[in-house]
Amino acid sequence: MELTRISFTPKQSTSPCDILIGEGIFPEIRSSLESMIETPSSITIITDSNLKKYAKGLRKDLSKYAKTNIVSFRAGERQKSFQTAVELLSKFAALGVDRKGIVFCLGGGVVGDLGGFVSSIYKRGITYFHVPTSLLAQVDSCIGGKTGIDMDFGKNQVGTFFQPRGVFIDPNFIDSLPKVELVNGIAEMVKSSIIASKRLFERLKRSDFDSIDELKRFIADCCKIKSKIVSADEKEDNLRSILNYGHTVGHALEASSNYSLSHGRSVILGMQAEGWIAKELGIFAKEDFVQQEEMLKKFERNGDSIRPRKKELLKYALMDKKSSSGIIRMSLPEKIGKMHRTKSGNYLVPVSEKLFLGSISRL
Amino acid sequence: MELTRISFTPKQSTSPCDILIGEGIFPEIRSSLESMIETPSSITIITDSNLKKYAKGLRKDLSKYAKTNIVSFRAGERQKSFQTAVELLSKFAALGVDRKGIVFCLGGGVVGDLGGFVSSIYKRGITYFHVPTSLLAQVDSCIGGKTGIDMDFGKNQVGTFFQPRGVFIDPNFIDSLPKVELVNGIAEMVKSSIIASKRLFERLKRSDFDSIDELKRFIADCCKIKSKIVSADEKEDNLRSILNYGHTVGHALEASSNYSLSHGRSVILGMQAEGWIAKELGIFAKEDFVQQEEMLKKFERNGDSIRPRKKELLKYALMDKKSSSGIIRMSLPEKIGKMHRTKSGNYLVPVSEKLFLGSISRL
Numbered sequence: 001m002e003l004t005r006i007s008f009t010p011k012q013s014t015s016p017c018d019i020l021i022g023e024g025i026f027p028e029i030r031s032s033l034e035s036m037i038e039t040p041s042s043i044t045i046i047t048d049s050n051l052k053k054y055a056k057g058l059r060k061d062l063s064k065y066a067k068t069n070i071v072s073f074r075a076g077e078r079q080k081s082f083q084t085a086v087e088l089l090s091k092f093a094a095l096g097v098d099r100k101g102i103v104f105c106l107g108g109g110v111v112g113d114l115g116g117f118v119s120s121i122y123k124r125g126i127t128y129f130h131v132p133t134s135l136l137a138q139v140d141s142c143i144g145g146k147t148g149i150d151m152d153f154g155k156n157q158v159g160t161f162f163q164p165r166g167v168f169i170d171p172n173f174i175d176s177l178p179k180v181e182l183v184n185g186i187a188e189m190v191k192s193s194i195i196a197s198k199r200l201f202e203r204l205k206r207s208d209f210d211s212i213d214e215l216k217r218f219i220a221d222c223c224k225i226k227s228k229i230v231s232a233d234e235k236e237d238n239l240r241s242i243l244n245y246g247h248t249v250g251h252a253l254e255a256s257s258n259y260s261l262s263h264g265r266s267v268i269l270g271m272q273a274e275g276w277i278a279k280e281l282g283i284f285a286k287e288d289f290v291q292q293e294e295m296l297k298k299f300e301r302n303g304d305s306i307r308p309r310k311k312e313l314l315k316y317a318l319m320d321k322k323s324s325s326g327i328i329r330m331s332l333p334e335k336i337g338k339m340h341r342t343k344s345g346n347y348l349v350p351v352s353e354k355l356f357l358g359s360i361s362r363l
Numbered sequence: 364m365e366l367t368r369i370s371f372t373p374k375q376s377t378s379p380c381d382i383l384i385g386e387g388i389f390p391e392i393r394s395s396l397e398s399m400i401e402t403p404s405s406i407t408i409i410t411d412s413n414l415k416k417y418a419k420g421l422r423k424d425l426s427k428y429a430k431t432n433i434v435s436f437r438a439g440e441r442q443k444s445f446q447t448a449v450e451l452l453s454k455f456a457a458l459g460v461d462r463k464g465i466v467f468c469l470g471g472g473v474v475g476d477l478g479g480f481v482s483s484i485y486k487r488g489i490t491y492f493h494v495p496t497s498l499l500a501q502v503d504s505c506i507g508g509k510t511g512i513d514m515d516f517g518k519n520q521v522g523t524f525f526q527p528r529g530v531f532i533d534p535n536f537i538d539s540l541p542k543v544e545l546v547n548g549i550a551e552m553v554k555s556s557i558i559a560s561k562r563l564f565e566r567l568k569r570s571d572f573d574s575i576d577e578l579k580r581f582i583a584d585c586c587k588i589k590s591k592i593v594s595a596d597e598k599e600d601n602l603r604s605i606l607n608y609g610h611t612v613g614h615a616l617e618a619s620s621n622y623s624l625s626h627g628r629s630v631i632l633g634m635q636a637e638g639w640i641a642k643e644l645g646i647f648a649k650e651d652f653v654q655q656e657e658m659l660k661k662f663e664r665n666g667d668s669i670r671p672r673k674k675e676l677l678k679y680a681l682m683d684k685k686s687s688s689g690i691i692r693m694s695l696p697e698k699i700g701k702m703h704r705t706k707s708g709n710y711l712v713p714v715s716e717k718l719f720l721g722s723i724s725r726l
Contacts, residue, residue, distance in 0.1 A: 012377055041687065086445055093516035099684060121484070123684065124509065124522045125598075146487065153456035159487045160523065235488075321462060321486070324404065 001028060004220045008227040010145070010234040013163055019143065019223050021169040021216060026061050029168055033065065036166055037127060041100040043068040044092060046115040047107050048075035051133060054173075055106050058131065066102075069095050073114075077259070080110045080150045082158070088118045102127045102165075108134035108181075109141045113159070116147030120162035129166045133173040135185025135215075136263065139192065139222035142167050144230040144240075154319075155255075161235055169223075171216045182209065183299060184264035187246075189222050190295060191267060195242045196225045198337035205295055241322060241347050242331045242339040246271035248323075249359065252316035256309055268296050269306065273359035277351055278332035278340070280358070288335040308360050317356060322348055328356055364391060367583045371590040373508070373597040376526055382506065382586050384532040384579060389424050392531055396428065399529055400490060404463040406431040407455060409478035410470050411438035414496060418469050421494065429465075432458050436477075440622070443473045443513045445521070451481045465490045465528075471497035471544075472504045476522070479510030483525035492529045496536040498548025498578075499626065502555065502585035505530050507593040507603075517682075518618075524598055532586075534579045545572065546662060547627035550609075552585050553658060554630060558605045559588045561700035568658055604685060604710050605694045605702040609634035611686075612722065615679035619672055631659050632669070636722035640714055641695035641703070643721070651698040671723050680719060685711055691719055 003022040009015070020032060043066045047055040052072055059068045071091045073079050092101075103126060105115030112130050119128035130142040148159025174182065186209065193201035200221045207214060226243065233239040250270025254261055275292050278284030322329045329348040334340040341347055366385040372378070383395055406429045410418040415435055422431045434454045436442050455464075466489060468478030475493055482491035493505040511522025537545065549572065556564035563584050570577060589606065596602040613633025617624055638655050641647030685692045692711040697703040704710055 012375060014375055082445070082449055089514065089521055090516060093514070093520060098687065100687060121521050121523055123520060124511065124524050148487070151452065151456070153453060157456060157486060158452055158484050160484055161487050324461065324463060 001025075003028060004216070006220065006223050006227055008231045010163060010231050012234055015163075015165060017143070017145075017163050017227070018166040019169065019227065020166070021171070021220050021223070023170060023172050023212065023216070025168050025170045026058055029058070030062055030065050032166070032168070033062075037102065038100070040066050040102040040127070041098050042066055042095065043102055043104065044095065044097055045070045045104045045106055046088065046111060046118070047072045047105075048079070048111055049073070050075040051107050051111075054133070058104065058106060071095075075110075077110055077150075080114050080148075082149060082151070084114060085118055085121075085149055088114070089122055092118070092122050097122070097126070099123050099126060102129065104129050104131055105164075106131040106133065108132065108137050112137050112142055113146070113148045113156070116145070116162060116164065117149055117159055120147050120160040125162060127165050128162075129168065130164045131168045131170075134177060134181050135174050135219075136181065136188055138169050138171070138173075138219050139185050140188040140226065142169070143223055143226045144243075145234065163234075167223075169219060171212050171219060174212070174215060180262050180264070183268075184262055186299060187264035187267040187271075189218055190299075191243075191245055191271065192222045192225045194271070194292060194333055194336055195245050195331075195339050196229070196337060197221065198335075200225075201291075201295070201336050205298075238345070238347055244322060245331050245333065245339065246274055248317055248320050248328065248330045249273040249313070249356075251320065252313040253306065253308065255316050256312045257306070261306065264299075268299055269363055272296055273363060274330055274332060276362055277330065277355050277359045278334075280355060281332070281349070281351075283332050283334055283340045283349070285335045288333070291336055292333075306363060308363055310357055310360050313360055314353060314356060328353070364388075366391060367579070369583065369586050369590055371594045373526060373594050375597055378526075378528060380506075380508075380526050380590070381529040382532065382590065383529065384534070384583050384586070386533060386535050386575065386579070388531050388533045389421055392421070393425055393428050395529070395531070396425075400465065401463070403429050403465040403490070404461050405429055405458065406465055406467065407458065407460055408433045408467045408469055409451065409474060409481070410435045410468075411442070411474055412436070413438040414470050414474075417496070421467065421469060434458075438473075440473055440513075443477050443511075445512060445514070447477060448481055448512055451477070452485055455481070455485050460485070460489070462486050462489060465492065467492050467494055468527075469494040469496065471495065471500045475500050475504055476509075476511045476519070479508070479525060479527065480512055480522055483510050483523040488525060490528050491525075492531065493527045494531050494533075497540060497544050498537050498582075499544065499551055501532050501534070501536075501582050502548050503551040503589065505532070506586055506589045507606075508597065526597075530586075532582060534575050534582060537575070537578060543625050543627070546631075547625055549662060550627035550630040550634075552581055553662075554606075554608055554634060555585045555588045557634065557655060557696055557699055558608050558694075558702050559592075559700060560584065561698075563588075564654075564658070564699050568661075601708070601710055607685060608694050608696065608702065609637050611680055611683050611691065611693045612636040612676070612719075614683065615676040616669065616671065618679050619675045620669070624669065627662075631662050632726055635659055636726060637693055637695060639725055640693065640718050640722045641697075643718060644695070644712070644714075646695050646697055646703045646712070648698045651696070654699055655696075669726060671726055673720055673723050676723055677716060677719060691716070
């Protein structure tokens with residue numbers, strides 16, 4: 001079977017992360033594991049109620065290798081909570097998982113973020129792997145070791161940086177996704193291309209996202225882009241903030257809609273707003289801004305109209321992790337495939353409230 | 364003022380940990396901070412209800428440097444819980460602590476372990492410092508970045524490896540400690556000497572622990588020993604396990620007494636048991652074992668008699684983090700100041716159940 005392999009080691013880590021991409025990858029996982037780690041004392045698959053049948057398939061493939069259990073929780077964003085984390089930790093203990101046990105997070109972003117968090121704090125951290133099932137998780141969230149849960153006081157406000165030892169991606173999972181999930185992934189792919197690859201941008205422009213072979217190449221390209229960025233700056237001291245392009249406005253829109261607006265649509269609108277700001281600041285070349293506009297319009301057609309509440313969005317933007325001392329900061333493109341860096345080498349650019357509000361008016 | 368400074372950088376870290384030791388250290392903290400980190404956006408002092416007056420003193424010294432708040436919780440081991448962690452995280456959010464905020468953990472082991480854990484997961488980790496107030500925390504738990512909380516299913520079963528940026532130690536805090544607290548610290552000092560320094564062992568043997576100057580030197584010696592070990596093996600892959608000398612039996616005794624037996628007394632008994640095992644295995648030189656016995660007897664005089672329940676102790680020893688596949692493993696001394704390494708380079712030695720039970724019979 002044809003597997004695409006991408007390996008990287010973040011500067012501060014001692015162990016690498018191996019990303020393997022291929023259709024029907026489950027039967028290949030066991031032999032891959034043997035080359036990556038010592039035989040584990042147990043395997044625990046974390047998944048949600050919708051994906052249990054896939055988890056059972058994976059368990060079948062792994063159970064001859066080590067004692068394999070499934071722990072699952074009810075599907076849904078709301079489960080990304082402290083409550084569920086404590087439940088999973090207690091289940092680990094009840095199953096007798098020790099420091100040589102390993103974890104598989106099989107699912108989308110919720111399973112990955114929560115499962116990664118639980119793996120990072122159980123007995124001060126045990127080895128874990130991602131098996132992402134949504135396009136968004138495959139091209140973005142499964143790489144980089146950001147784990148997290150949502151708190152009353154905000155999303156992802158509690159979490160860790162904890163790298164998975166490996167990621168197993170099967171593009172066939174995408175077939176089972178509803179369209180809104182697909183757009184979530186495509187939005188992040190478009191973002192990846194704008195921040196780092198003109199070539200990928202051109203390919204995405206021409207694609208109708210129907211061929212699994214093509215999707216597989218897109219996923220691999222996005223994994224390469226993200227792993228390169230994370231290698232250089234795991235803890236988001238500077239460079240990693242470029243992954244946040246479109247996300248200052250995007251997150252504000254999402255939060256202000258009380259998360260009824262999808263992440264994909266929010267990021268598309270976010271890039272429209274932030275791209276315009278970059279152009280107004282003379283940072284983003286005009287012809288490249290126009291190209292971005294054309295690309296993003298492709299995914300706008302079926303979007304619901306939004307009625308942004310400016311004051312609220314401003315409040316959220318000021319609370320963004322990149323903002324500090326009451327000043328909004330964004331990572332902005334210079335041209336398609338290259339992000340702007342200030343003279344002092346910083347990837348974050350201060351943005352006035354006026355310009356921020358101007359960009360919102362255009363949405 | 365005369366400060367002792369010890370700096371080390373764990374192999375896997377990019378930033379160092381600076382340990383500063385001196386009497387009346389609080390007024391020195393601010394200028395030390397300026398040389399260590401960029402100006403923080405805020406300072407949050409975590410402490411418990413017994414230590415609030417010291418926290419207020421520290422706040423006074425720091426408040427001109429940055430906005431400084433105190434968050435406290437009820438003193439006691441029971442507070443080292445998920446519940447208290449969530450409360451502290453919520454307080455951080457309510458105070459508007461951002462990624463450039465820093466934390467001081469002012470207190471003993473509970474404050475340090477819990478405060479370190481909260482610092483490690485708030486916004487995926489913010490910079491923190493220890494101000495240990497118990498001798499045990501000063502010579503042991505404040506160094507090495509182990510954070511943790513207790514769960515229904517066990518002590519320290521949830522936590523992280525997360526290094527403090529610095530540690531500020533004032534030996535004067537020791538004066539305010541009850542005797543049992545002092546013995547907790549002395550037990551760890553004796554352990555440090557047995558695993559790494561014959562010279563420290565001799566000094567401890569001659570000491571009556573009355574002089575603050577002498578205590579300060581002991582604390583510095585222990586900090587040096589521990590930081591050297593942690594530098595080489597932060598995640599306890601091998602060498603770091605020598606810090607666990609006396610703790611396999613010690614933890615079992617503590618747990619089996621439902622924590623009515625103090626940590627210090629448990630570790631002293633633990634070293635008596637494990638030292639004997641090492642001697643029986645022909646690992647620990649007999650004359651050194653006798654020296655250890657004499658030393659430990661010094662601290663035995665006021666100890667309550669114990670009635671160890673063998674079967675229960677065996678169960679706990681098999682659950683110990685160093686045990687695996689149903690085999691008890693311990694780190695054992697070769698002579699005073701040097702731990703044993705197997706031919707394959709491993710610091711852990713398998714111990715038969717018979718030998719384990721034999722060591723318990725002698726207590």
